[in-house]
Amino acid sequence: MKVLIVEDERKVGQFVERALAEQSYTVQLVRSCAEARDALAESAFDAVILDLGLPDGDGLELLREWRAAGFNEPVLILSARDAVEDRIRGLNLGADDYLPKPFSVDEVLARVRSLLRRHAGTKATVLRHAGIKLDLLARNASLDDQPVELTSREFALLELFMANPGRVLTRTLIAEKVWEAPYDMETNLIDVYVRRLRQKFERPEGPALIRTVRGSGYQLA
Numbered sequence: 001m002k003v004l005i006v007e008d009e010r011k012v013g014q015f016v017e018r019a020l021a022e023q024s025y026t027v028q029l030v031r032s033c034a035e036a037r038d039a040l041a042e043s044a045f046d047a048v049i050l051d052l053g054l055p056d057g058d059g060l061e062l063l064r065e066w067r068a069a070g071f072n073e074p075v076l077i078l079s080a081r082d083a084v085e086d087r088i089r090g091l092n093l094g095a096d097d098y099l100p101k102p103f104s105v106d107e108v109l110a111r112v113r114s115l116l117r118r119h120a121g122t123k124a125t126v127l128r129h130a131g132i133k134l135d136l137l138a139r140n141a142s143l144d145d146q147p148v149e150l151t152s153r154e155f156a157l158l159e160l161f162m163a164n165p166g167r168v169l170t171r172t173l174i175a176e177k178v179w180e181a182p183y184d185m186e187t188n189l190i191d192v193y194v195r196r197l198r199q200k201f202e203r204p205e206g207p208a209l210i211r212t213v214r215g216s217g218y219q220l221a
């Protein structure tokens, strides 16, 4: 489980980072909106702990951007602003929980655990998009109810796209999620696999299923 902490107060950030690391979470701590955007574009996270008052912007604005881009992992807001309006705004923008400062380490751990558990329980086991059906438990795929044979990598890549419709997936993120390896600029493996998915799922006269986003990666249209 990989958790992103966005917190500019050094002490608070390190305190949460240490607590999560001790519980065997993989943690990345960033201190600004810009760093948080980069972190989420470069790597996949299972949850985000988000402070609201950041040096270069508002955490709520980040949250709004992420949700609009299709990021749907749980987000726990951490903030000194405990006013009811802020809390409601955060939840309306797609936060899953809200923890006012100051908080205890046990409290933050309990909230993160419960968010991850709840999220795992509600994750869809059948994904559908444009006539494609991907059954994550039965491990099979179909297009317009016709079975389509996929290798396990093709399946993992299609699952990543279908779990993030409309989101631009960088080659770095795809390599990490599907191949569990850092992206190697020398190989065009990802492009080869994307081409195979296009051949299997795009209709001859239909619109593009997977768009190439020049300079950044791919996007399920």
Ligand code: CA
Pocket (backbone or CB within 6 Å): 007, 008, 009, 051, 052, 053, 054
């Ligand atoms: Ca702050």
